[in-house]
Ligand code: RIB
């Protein structure tokens with residue numbers, strides 16, 4: 001019995017691989033995508049979601065357009081990481097299809113039902129808005145960090161862009177699993193992995209070109225990592241193959257100040273009572289995860 005998921009994303013190189021992993025995972029049924037401004041503007045993240053689906057002939061998966069800016073803060077994008085298109089690297093044709101007419105929040109609210117898991121891999125603006133209309137059983141989000149951030153020393157990008165939205169999600173009482181940088185920086189695909197992907201078919205070759213581009217930023221900023229962390233695919237793998245993750249109960253609070261804007265203060269060491277609905281990932285079987293990604297990307301041919 002597959003797990004139905006909705007994926008709220010800001011494609012973005014790693015979001016694109018997360019979408020492909022979700023489509024290629026028999027454990028999951030991808031009900032639809034919603035887009036949010038983040039790695040690039042909403043127009044570009046939406047076009048990219050459509051391009052990725054069409055790359056593998058899945059233009060049937062509906063895409064609904066969400067928020068073009070955070071709840072209260074100014075919009076910030078990450079063109080320095082993902083390029084002007086948000087998916088720089090491979091030459092992907094412009095989308096042929098269109099998003100659905102329905103706005104993302106209504107689209108999500110209509111599809112939230114018992115057993116449906118909402119996976120969020122961008123800023124949490126759409127998810128925060130959704131909570132006024134529907135409550136998912138579970139949210140698995142890529143964001144935050146127990147330790148060092150990436151957009152600032154204190155904060156990870158998705159949370160930093162819209163900390164008010166993230167604070168609302170963590171305070172909602174919903175079962176939230178946080179996949180932060182501490183675990184995604186263990187899930188790195190290095191040059192050998194990229195070459196393996198390049199050799200497993202047409203889609204693997206596109207993913208390799210995505211990682212060629214994505215790797216430029218990471219080699220500069222993180223010379224200690226051998227390649228690019230697959231942040232968003234780890235969130236999808238957490239639903240499809242939870243046994244690959246070391247998940248712990250925790251309590252997560254979001255800093256809304258200025259100097260540490262968007263920092264996730266994660267108490268997983270039992271300093272206080274853990275929130276019964278917060279879970280944080282501490283570790284991953286990185287080799288098994290990399291094998292999973294290669295096998296499933298290869299399955300597209
Ligand atoms: O900090 C990494 C996260 O921010 C990833 O989801 C990436 O796609 C960007 O959205």
Ligand code: CA
Pocket residue numbers: 009010011012014015038039121122232
């Ligand atoms: Ca993302």
